[in-house]
Each structure stands twice: as C-alpha cells, then as structure tokens.
Amino acid sequence: MDSGNAFVAALQLIAGFDPDFLRVVALSLRVTVTAVLIAALIGLPLGALLALSRFPGRALVIVLFNALMGLPPVVAGLIVFLLLSRSGPFGPFGLLFSPTAMIIVQAVLVLPIIIALTRQTVEDLWREYHDHLTSIDLVGLRAIPTLLWDGRFALATALLAGFGRASAEVGAVLIVGGNIAGYTRTMTTTIALETSKGDLPLALGLGIVLITLTILINAAAYGTSRIGIRYAG
Amino acid sequence: MRETSSILPLQVCGLSCEIDGARLLENVSLDVATGGLTALIGPNGAGKSLFLRLCHGLLAPTSGTVAWQLDGGRRSGKKRHAMVFQHPMMLRRSVVDNLIHALATAGETRGEARRQAVAALERFGLAPLAKRPARNLSGGEKQRLAIARAAVLHPDVIFLDEPTSQLDPGATRQIERMLTELIAEGTTLVMATHDLGQARRLARRILYFSRGRLIEDAPAERFFTNPASPEARAFLAGELVW
Numbered sequence: 001m002d003s004g005n006a007f008v009a010a011l012q013l014i015a016g017f018d019p020d021f022l023r024v025v026a027l028s029l030r031v032t033v034t035a036v037l038i039a040a041l042i043g044l045p046l047g048a049l050l051a052l053s054r055f056p057g058r059a060l061v062i063v064l065f066n067a068l069m070g071l072p073p074v075v076a077g078l079i080v081f082l083l084l085s086r087s088g089p090f091g092p093f094g095l096l097f098s099p100t101a102m103i104i105v106q107a108v109l110v111l112p113i114i115i116a117l118t119r120q121t122v123e124d125l126w127r128e129y130h131d132h133l134t135s136i137d138l139v140g141l142r143a144i145p146t147l148l149w150d151g152r153f154a155l156a157t158a159l160l161a162g163f164g165r166a167s168a169e170v171g172a173v174l175i176v177g178g179n180i181a182g183y184t185r186t187m188t189t190t191i192a193l194e195t196s197k198g199d200l201p202l203a204l205g206l207g208i209v210l211i212t213l214t215i216l217i218n219a220a221a222y223g224t225s226r227i228g229i230r231y232a233g
Numbered sequence: 234m235r236e237t238s239s240i241l242p243l244q245v246c247g248l249s250c251e252i253d254g255a256r257l258l259e260n261v262s263l264d265v266a267t268g269g270l271t272a273l274i275g276p277n278g279a280g281k282s283l284f285l286r287l288c289h290g291l292l293a294p295t296s297g298t299v300a301w302q303l304d305g306g307r308r309s310g311k312k313r314h315a316m317v318f319q320h321p322m323m324l325r326r327s328v329v330d331n332l333i334h335a336l337a338t339a340g341e342t343r344g345e346a347r348r349q350a351v352a353a354l355e356r357f358g359l360a361p362l363a364k365r366p367a368r369n370l371s372g373g374e375k376q377r378l379a380i381a382r383a384a385v386l387h388p389d390v391i392f393l394d395e396p397t398s399q400l401d402p403g404a405t406r407q408i409e410r411m412l413t414e415l416i417a418e419g420t421t422l423v424m425a426t427h428d429l430g431q432a433r434r435l436a437r438r439i440l441y442f443s444r445g446r447l448i449e450d451a452p453a454e455r456f457f458t459n460p461a462s463p464e465a466r467a468f469l470a471g472e473l474v475w
Contacts (some may be wrong), residue, residue, distance in 0.1 A: 056285040132322040134291055136338050136386075137312050148335065232325035233368025 009201030020182075021202065025209055028186040031099055031173070032166045035106030040095060042158055044112050047118025051126060062119065063118045068112030073105075077172030080105040084176065097178035102186070105172040110162035117158035153228025160221045168214060170176040234448045236446045237269055238302040238388045239420060242281055243288065250283055258283050260297070261446045265390070270412065270422040272436035272453070274429065275468070279442035281425035282319070282409065285392040286344040288423070289316045300406035306390075319395045321379035323367035329354060331367045335382050353385040357411060373404025380411050382418070393424040397431065409435060429469070433457055441465045 013021050050061065082088050084096040084104070095101045126133075126145050133143050148155065170188035177184035179193060186207045194203040243265040249390060250258040257278040263269060273281040286292045288299050290306070301307075306314045324331050337343060362370065367378060376396050383391050383400065393412075393413035397405040405428075412422060412435060425471045426432055432439060439456040441449040441464075449456065449465045460466045 127326070127376035129322060131291060131316075131318055132324075135289065135316045136335055138338050146324070146338075153325075228325070231366060233323070 002158065003200070006204050008180050008202035010203075010205035011203055013205040014208060022204060023094045023182065024187055024190050024206065025184055027099065027184075028167065031090045031102045031186060032163060034110055035166050036110055036163045038103065038107045038158055038161060039110040042107075043114030044118050044148060044155065045144065047115040048221045049141070050115065050119045051122035051147075052140065052143065055067045060113060062116075062204045065112050065116045065119070069116050069144070071109060071112065072111060072171075073169050074171035076108050077105055077175030080108060080142070080172070080176050096176060097184060099184055101176040102184060105176045106166040106169060109169060110166050110174060113165060114158055115232045116149075117161065118151075118155060118175060121158070125151050150232070153224050153232060156224045157221045160217050160224070164217050167217075168187060168210070238303065238308060239267050240301045240306045240308060241265060242302055243302045243390065244258075244298075245288065246298045246300065248284070248287060248299065250280075250287060250292065250343075251295040257276060257445050258287070258294075261447045262297075263447060263450055265421065265423060267389070267421055268419065269437040270416055270424060271438045271440060272424070272432040272437045273429070273440045273442060274426040274432055275442035275448075280445040281442050282394050283314065283445075284442070285394050285423065285425055289314060289392050291316070313384035313388050314390040314392065315386055316392040317376070317383050317394065317396050319398055321375045323370070323375055323378065325368060326366070327364050328359060328367050328370070329363040332382055332385050335386060339386050345440065349385060355380050356383075357381045358407075362390060371404075373400050373407060376400065376404070376408055377411060380415075381407065384415055385410075388420065390421045390423060395425050395427060397447075398427060398464045405431070421440050430447075441468070443468075 050058070050065075080101065081096065084090050084093070084101055086096075095104070114168050122144075126143070129143075129147070129150070133139065135147065138146060168188065171190055173184070173186055174189050174192070177186070177189065179185055179189040185193075187210050191203045191210070194200070194206075245264070246262050255354040260282075261284060267467065273284065275281055283292070290299070293473060297428055301314075301331050303313070306312060324334055324335065329347070329350050333343070333346045336346035336349055336400075341349065351360070351363070354363050357377060357380070358397050359374070361376060362378075367375070368377065368441060378392075380391075380396065397408050397470070400408065402432060410429065412424075416422060416435075422435075436453045439449070439451055441451075441456070441460070443464055449460060449462045451461065456465070457469065460469055
C-alpha cells in the first residue's frame with residue numbers, strides 16, 4: 001500500500017469509529033490522564049513544599065528534580081519493570097504487564113516535571129507575595145493553598161506539559177505494559193508495532209490522533225495562559 | 234466593630250538593624266499612642282521604611298525591642314496591626330476576592346468574609362470594581378484596594394509606606410480621604426511619606442529620620458513652624474541634606 005492510500009485508509013479508520021482503534025485511543029487516554037492526576041496529587045504539594053522550605057542539600061534536590069525532567073523513558077521503564085517483576089519488591093501484587101504498570105511508569109516520568117515547574121512557579125510567587133502574606137500571618141505551610149491557587153494558570157500549563165510527555169511516550173510503557181493486544185496496547189506502542197509490520201493505515205490513523213492531541217494540548221496551554229491574563233491579571 | 238482593649242501603646246526601645254554589615258537603623262526609641270497619624274519623614278535611606286517593617290514584624294531587629302501593650306500586637310490570637318506597601322501587591326484574583334482572602338485568613342467564615350468584603354468595597358467606593366482582576370487596576374485603585382484590604386481587618390494600627398508616592402494629585406486626594414476616615418473612626422496610622430504637604434495636612438506628629446537615626450520627634454505644628462534640629466530645618470527649607 002502506498003502512503004497516499006494508507007492515509008485515506010487511516011482517515012476511514014478514524015471516521016468509521018473502528019472499535020479496535022477506539023479501544024487503543026481510550027486506553028491511552030485513560031492511562032495518561034490517570035498518571036497525570038496521580039503525579040499532580042503528589043507533585044503539586046511536594047513542589048510547593050520544596051519552594052518554601054530551606055534545608056541543607058535543597059539545591060541538590062532541586063537540581064535532581066530538574067535533571068529528572070529529562071529522565072530517559074526506557075530507564076524509567078526498566079526501573080519500574082525491576083520493581084514490579086516477580087522477583088522485585090512489588091512482584092506479589094502482579095502488576096507487571098497491566099495498565100496499572102503503565103500508569104505507574106508514566107506517573108514516574110511526569111512527576112519530576114510537575115515538581116520542578118511547581119517549585120519554580122511557587123517560589124516566584126512567594127518572592128512576589130512575601131510581604132503581603134507575611135503581613136497577614138500567612139506563612140509556612142499555610143501559604144501553600146494560596147500560592148497554588150494563584151499559580152493555577154501556570155501550573156495548569158505544567159500539567160499539560162506532563163500530559164504531553166506521557167502521551168507521547170513509547171519505550172517505558174512498552175517495557176512494563178508488554179504491548180498486549182486489547183489490554184496494554186496504547187497509541188504509541190501500536191504505531192511502533194504496526195509500522196514494523198507494514199500496517200500503515202492503523203499506524204497513520206493513530207499518528208493523526210496523537211498529533212491532534214498534541215495540538216489540542218498546546219492550544220489548551222495557550223488558552224489557559226490567555227484566560228489567566230484576562231481573569232487573574 | 235472596634236474592640237475596646239487596644240494593642241497600643243507601641244513601645245520601641247533601642248531599635249537597631251544591620252543588613253549585610255551596614256547599620257541601617259541606629260538606636261531608635263519612641264512610643265506610639267492611640268489615635269491620629271504619625272508621619273515619618275526624611276531623605277531616602279533614612280530608615281523610615283525599615284522602621285515600619287521592624288514594627289510590623291516583617292524583619293527582626295539586630296538589637297532593641299518592639300513591644301505592644303497586648304502581647305505581640307495580637308488580640309484573641311489575631312494580629313491587630315496591618316501594613317500597606319509602597320508597591321501594593323495584589324493576589325491574582327478579583328478585587329472582592331482579594332478582600333475575602335484577607336478576611337478568610339483572619340478566621341472569618343467564607344460567607345461572613347464575603348459580606349464584610351462587599352461592605353468595605355461599598356464604603357471605600359470600590360464596589361464598581363469588585364469583579365475586576367485586582368492586578369489590572371490603575372496604581373491609585375490598587376493602593377485604595379490595599380488600604381481597604383488592611384482596614385477591613387479592623388486593625389488598631391496601620392503602617393503605611395509611602396502609599397501615594399507614585400500617584401497623581403487626584404488619586405492622592407482619594408487616598409487621603411480614606412486615611413482621614415480611618416483616623417476619624419479611631420484607627421492609628423503610622424505613615425512614611427516624602428510629601429511634606431501631605432504630612433502637614435494629615436499628621437499630628439512628625440518623626441524626622443536621617444541616616445538611620447531618629448533626629449526629631451515633635452508635634453506636626455511645631456515641627457513645621459519651628460523645627461528643633463538644624464538638619465530638619467535644612468530639609469524643610471528644601472536643601473539637599475543627604
């Protein structure tokens with residue numbers, strides 16, 4: 001099949017709401033959204049805490065989280081694989097080669113992004129708000145909700161950046177998910193597999209969805225910042 | 234509603250502050266009693282803003298004490314002194330939400346905070362701006378909101394750090410009207426200003442600072458007609474004393 005025909009077939013797959021195609025898309029979104037939510041629940045307060053606290057070695061921790069933003073996905077996949085494998089500490093839970101394992105590995109990849117960007121956002125806000133918040137006795141941990149809320153538009157962009165990284169990821173989910181048809185096959189792993197098999201329409205169709213998703217994420221990030229300027233100043 | 238027991242008088246004793254090896258405030262002692270506006274005047278770098286920050290507890294002194302009649306300037310656990318800064322910092326929220334945040338932080342329920350916030354905006358003529366993003370206001374509007382945000386907490390004392398330094402005469406007049414209202418209802422104001430006309434209009438007491446020292450502490454009328462120190466005389470004459 002030439003690439004022109006493959007492209008038409010891909011569009012037909014999308015327009016025809018092919019069940020297998022939709023299942024892959026739905027699983028990918030479920031895994032990524034869940035991973036980002038978990039990472040946000042952990043990363044937002046942790047990033048804010050890091051921004052406001054002072055302790056020996058803090059600079060090292062900041063550098064570490066900044067560096068982990070570029071953590072190679074296959075390395076993350078390998079580490080989570082070792083932890084979840086039968087001989088690993090979490091082996092008895094039987095999570096390897098399941099959507100849960102993929103959620104865990106994506107959360108591991110997204111968490112440093114959310115922590116690092118939250119730390120930067122909250123630290124900048126604290127510098128700006130310090131006098132006023134100190135004046136009204138809102139200091140230490142009590143200041144965190146105010147700072148997170150006032151940084152909400154910048155932090156939403158951080159979450160979208162995390163979503164972008166997770167949704168485009170292939171190596172880590174392949175290692176811990178196993179790319180099992182109908183169970184752990186995501187858009188990215190399917191594209192890799194189908195391309196190697198020569199089934200271009202499915203790979204192209206998923207590629208179109210993935211690119212559309214990326215555009216939508218960027219549009220959402222841009223829209224969020226515009227809304228922030230308009231409604232929060 | 235103002236409660237009867239005041240955190241005043243404020244007693245400042247031997248207050249000194251050193252930052253990065255530089256002595257910026259040197260052995261300042263004075264009392265601040267209830268009522269009226271006390272104006273801090275003097276050249277740039279005289280220590281006026283630093284003095285206000287030390288009194289408000291934003292900075293710790295190198296030596297000396299800031300003692301309130303009630304422990305720590307608090308009553309029923311709540312801080313009873315507020316501060317308005319030269320560059321008012323607004324939260325990334327609407328005008329009314331800036332007031333609600335201050336009230337909620339002080340322990341009011343959400344509903345009560347909203348009620349009081351709306352009443353304060355009405356009182357200070359800010360109601361038409363209630364839903365606007367506070368950071369998009371003009372300089373004068375921001376400063377009026379900052380004063381309303383401090384006043385809504387019903388403090389006994391408000392420290393003001395050059396609140397009109399960057400405002401035009403119209404906005405300055407509105408601010409001075411607010412300050413006059415606050416004084417009339419019994420709030421004690423301690424304000425740093427470079428505007429001698431403003432100090433004449435509003436203050437009943439003048440603290441003249443220079444090079445980190447309190448040079449003169451006098452009733453406003455006497456200070457402006459017959460300053461005791463040669464330096465204050467030169468300052469009032471418009472000479473470059475620094």
